[in-house]
Amino acid sequence: MVAILKRETKAYYTGMIGYVTAAVSLFFLGLYYTSSNLIVASSDFAMVLYATTVILLFLLPAISMRSFAEERRNKTDQLLLTSPVSIPAIVLGKFLAEFIAFAAPTSVAVIMPLILKAFGSVSLVSAYSSLLCYLLLGAACLAIGTWISALTENQIIAYLATFGVLIVAYLMNSIQTLFTSGDALALVVFLVVLLIASILVGVVCKSLTSCCAVFCVGGIALGVLFVLRPTWLLSAFDSVLSALALFDPFNGVVGGMFSISAIVYYLSVIALFLFLTGQALERRRWN
Amino acid sequence: MIEVNHLTKRYGKHTAVDDISFTVEDGCIYGLLGPNGAGKSTTMNIITGYLSATEGTVKIEGHDIAEDPAQAKACIGYLPEQPPLYQDMTVTEYLLFVAELKGVRKKAERRTAVEKVCAKAGLQGMEARLIRNLSKGYRQRVGIAAALLGSPKVIILDEPTVGLDPAQMIEIRSLIHDLGKSHTVILSSHILSEVQTVCDRVLIIANGKLVAQGTPEELAEKLAAKGSISATAQGSREAVLAAAKAIPGLTDLRVTAEKGGEVSFTAVSEAGTDLRGALSLALAKAGCPVLSLSAESMSLEDVFLQLTEKGEGEEEK
Numbered sequence: 001m002v003a004i005l006k007r008e009t010k011a012y013y014t015g016m017i018g019y020v021t022a023a024v025s026l027f028f029l030g031l032y033y034t035s036s037n038l039i040v041a042s043s044d045f046a047m048v049l050y051a052t053t054v055i056l057l058f059l060l061p062a063i064s065m066r067s068f069a070e071e072r073r074n075k076t077d078q079l080l081l082t083s084p085v086s087i088p089a090i091v092l093g094k095f096l097a098e099f100i101a102f103a104a105p106t107s108v109a110v111i112m113p114l115i116l117k118a119f120g121s122v123s124l125v126s127a128y129s130s131l132l133c134y135l136l137l138g139a140a141c142l143a144i145g146t147w148i149s150a151l152t153e154n155q156i157i158a159y160l161a162t163f164g165v166l167i168v169a170y171l172m173n174s175i176q177t178l179f180t181s182g183d184a185l186a187l188v189v190f191l192v193v194l195l196i197a198s199i200l201v202g203v204v205c206k207s208l209t210s211c212c213a214v215f216c217v218g219g220i221a222l223g224v225l226f227v228l229r230p231t232w233l234l235s236a237f238d239s240v241l242s243a244l245a246l247f248d249p250f251n252g253v254v255g256g257m258f259s260i261s262a263i264v265y266y267l268s269v270i271a272l273f274l275f276l277t278g279q280a281l282e283r284r285r286w287n
Numbered sequence: 288m289i290e291v292n293h294l295t296k297r298y299g300k301h302t303a304v305d306d307i308s309f310t311v312e313d314g315c316i317y318g319l320l321g322p323n324g325a326g327k328s329t330t331m332n333i334i335t336g337y338l339s340a341t342e343g344t345v346k347i348e349g350h351d352i353a354e355d356p357a358q359a360k361a362c363i364g365y366l367p368e369q370p371p372l373y374q375d376m377t378v379t380e381y382l383l384f385v386a387e388l389k390g391v392r393k394k395a396e397r398r399t400a401v402e403k404v405c406a407k408a409g410l411q412g413m414e415a416r417l418i419r420n421l422s423k424g425y426r427q428r429v430g431i432a433a434a435l436l437g438s439p440k441v442i443i444l445d446e447p448t449v450g451l452d453p454a455q456m457i458e459i460r461s462l463i464h465d466l467g468k469s470h471t472v473i474l475s476s477h478i479l480s481e482v483q484t485v486c487d488r489v490l491i492i493a494n495g496k497l498v499a500q501g502t503p504e505e506l507a508e509k510l511a512a513k514g515s516i517s518a519t520a521q522g523s524r525e526a527v528l529a530a531a532k533a534i535p536g537l538t539d540l541r542v543t544a545e546k547g548g549e550v551s552f553t554a555v556s557e558a559g560t561d562l563r564g565a566l567s568l569a570l571a572k573a574g575c576p577v578l579s580l581s582a583e584s585m586s587l588e589d590v591f592l593q594l595t596e597k598g599e600g601e602e603e604k
Contacts, residue, residue: 003387007373014375079371079433082335083388084361285339287298 001085004093008067012101017066021059022105028055029105033112043122045113046130046254053247056138057170061162063101064145065155067094068281072153081285087278091146095274098142103135126256133253136266140246141166143273150280172245176238186237187226194218288313289334289441289473294343296329296495303329305495306343313440316467318486319475320591326495327475328368331445334473335365348440361390364439364470368446370430374419378410378429381418382436389437400436408432408462424455431462442466444474448481460485479591491594498594515583516563517543519551522575527552530573534565549578556582 012018032051036042071077080090113127145162152158168175194215202211225233242248246269249262289311296304304326311317319327332338334345336352336359345352350359373381379401386397405414408428413421418429427447434442447463448456463485466472476482482489483503491499491506499506516537520527524542527550531540537554544551556562567577 003384006387007376007384011373011375074371074374075367075369076371076373078332078337078365078367079385080388081337082360082363082365082367083385084357084390085388086357285337 001089001093004080004085004090005096008094008097009100012063012097017062018101021063021101025052025055025059025102025105026108028052029109029112037112037116041119043116043120045116045122045127046256048112049109049130049134050251050254053134053137053170053250056141057163057166060102060138060141061145061159061166063098064142064162065149065158067098067146068150068277069153069155069158073155077281081281087281091274091277091281095139095143095146095270095277098146099139102138102142106131106135106138126258129258130250130253133250133258133262133266136263136270137247137250140266140269140273143270143277147273147277147280150277166246169244169246172241173248176241176245186233187222189237190222190233191219194222288348289471290344290346291330291334292344292346294330294333294345295341296326296333296338297341303495304333304340307492307495307497308343309490309497309500311441311471311473313471314467315487316463316472316474316485318482318489319473319492320477320479320482320489321475321492322477325477325492327477327492328445329495330492331365331443331473331475332367335363335443336360337365337367361437362440364434364437364442366427366430366434366442366444366447368449370426370433372418372426372429375417377415377417378405378421379414381429382432385433386436391437400438401432404432404435407435407465409458424451424459427451427455427459428462431459435466439470441471441473444472446475446477448476448478456481491591493594515553515555516566516580517551517553517583518566518570518580519544519549519578520570520575521549521578522570522573523548524550526573527570527575530569530575531566534562534569537562537566 029048029052032048033045036047036051037045068077071080081087109131113122113124116122117124141162144165145158148162148165149155149158152161198211198215198218201214202208205211222233249259249265252259253262291307291309291311294304294307295302307326307330319330321327329338333340334347334352336356339353345359347359348362350362352359373384376384382401382404383397386400391397391400405411408431410425410428410432413425413429418426421429431444431447434444444463448459451459460481463472463474467485467487474482474485487502489500489503489506490497518531524545528540528542531537531552531554537556539555540552541554542550542552554566561582563580563582567580570577
């Protein structure tokens with residue numbers, strides 16, 4: 001794992017990606033720090049981080065897109081997968097290198113609250129807890145990007161798909177408000193999800209009957225639920241949507257509500273997607 | 288030692304490798320021979336753990352590749368068809384990385400190991416070059432050097448000489464020959480002469496099936512039970528062929544050349560019989576003087592063609 005971590009980190013800085021992402025993230029950090037802290041003499045450093053989350057949407061896919069897609073295209077994954085290194089170690093090494101490429105420029109942000117502190121009272125706890133959460137948010141985005149990169153051998157597709165997923169997660173709050181009323185709509189959406197799931201099942205099992213069976217059983221269950229407890233569907237739908245709002249816990253921390261659940265949420269997202277990455281690599285050996 | 292048992296790999300309905308079993312003994316050079324698309328690379332990829340088998344097992348030095356992959360992979364150095372090189376690294380950087388990947392812990396040990404394999408693979412003077420700037424032959428050498436790192440017992444080379452010029456081919460072959468003295472080597476190739484000169488034992492694969500195995504001489508002998516005769520006689524084509532056809536046991540008559548009243552032809556005779564005498568008498572009787580007559584045993588090339596063509600024929604049925 002250490003060998004892969006070292007090589008990957010070095011690769012970010014032998015190519016352009018490491019420097020470009022560092023330059024862009026430092027530029028925006030500096031810009032917002034100057035405009036919202038220094039010029040207006042505000043002590044709220046968390047707002048700077050909050051303002052730069054939009055930049056993450058563009059930057060992080062650029063870091064994660066190459067991780068597995070490039071290996072696969074150049075067939076260098078053959079070296080990794082035939083070496084006495086386990087798949088979790090490969091995934092972890094790559095992911096940590098991505099995290100370093102993202103976190104290294106952000107480390108400048110560590111001194112920013114201290115500079116403010118020299119001129120007045122600043123809540124360092126709130127500043128550093130949001131910085132921690134910011135790093136975790138970035139790591140979660142990178143884990144998603146790594147997984148998508150493991151699914152394709154085209155870096156551009158990996159970039160665009162990751163960007164698409166992140167932007168949906170970013171906008172999930174406003175998407176959620178579209179669905180506050182209307183139990184029927186929730187039912188329709190669940191039915192569509194069920195249809196997609198049953199088609200997938202049918203494709204995987206290569207049988208039309210299993211596809212239809214899954215759809216019928218699920219459809220009946222949803223219908224019964226809709227007739228007996230319509231609000232359940234809506235609230236279930238709502239909580240699914242809020243679980244997909246990746247940026248929400250961070251926004252809460254920025255608002256001054258540091259919670260362990262935010263940390264746990266990000267750590268679980270990271271763990272889930274790194275696990276899926278390992279599964280994607282494993283699956284490729286079978287097909 | 289490598290034990291391959293009933294290895295099968297299916298992609299949907301297509302069977303790439305079909306129930307292959309063989310054992311690789313220590314200290315020999317094995318050649319996996321077969322036409323393009325016969326399943327050589329798939330077999331090698333399964334042995335090295337890059338792909339998983341649909342059925343069957345592979346054991347390397349007693350370690351099952353599916354159940355104990357780390358131990359099994361540590362016994363193997365693998366050079367895939369396309370050497371897995373990172374273009375943006377120098378030769379030394381790359382080899383140091385591979386050494387660390389293969390679990391050479393100490394930095395000093397890695398340095399000496401890399402120096403050693405560079406010397407073995409003939410990479411002196413190239414250490415500081417970027418891999419992207421190397422020629423195909425040198426890239427192949429870097430791939431071989433990488434396969435040698437971590438001192439594996441078995442070296443697996445997938446078509447190591449493809450795309451090289453003749454001089455480089457000879458160099459790589461002599462390198463493989465040297466490796467055979469200290470390692471067990473398995474190499475794949477679709478070039479027969481290469482396998483014949485380099486390998487101690489040959490496995491012939493066609494359409495995913497193992498159709499024959501043995502030393503090059505054994506294989507030639509096994510199928511050379513049928514003798515082949517080539518002859519040149521004076522006279523018209525019809526007269527010569529009629530005389531030859533009259534001999535019982537002589538089949539598969541083919542005219543190879545016809546020029547100025549001379550007819551050259553080849554024929555196949557049944558196992559264990561020498562029909563040269565009969566043929567010469569028959570031709571003399573027909574008034575066609577025999578100008579040359581010789582019996583040939585089949586070369587490995589003939590064996591190879593016969594086996595692989597037969598495999599294809601079965602597939603069509």
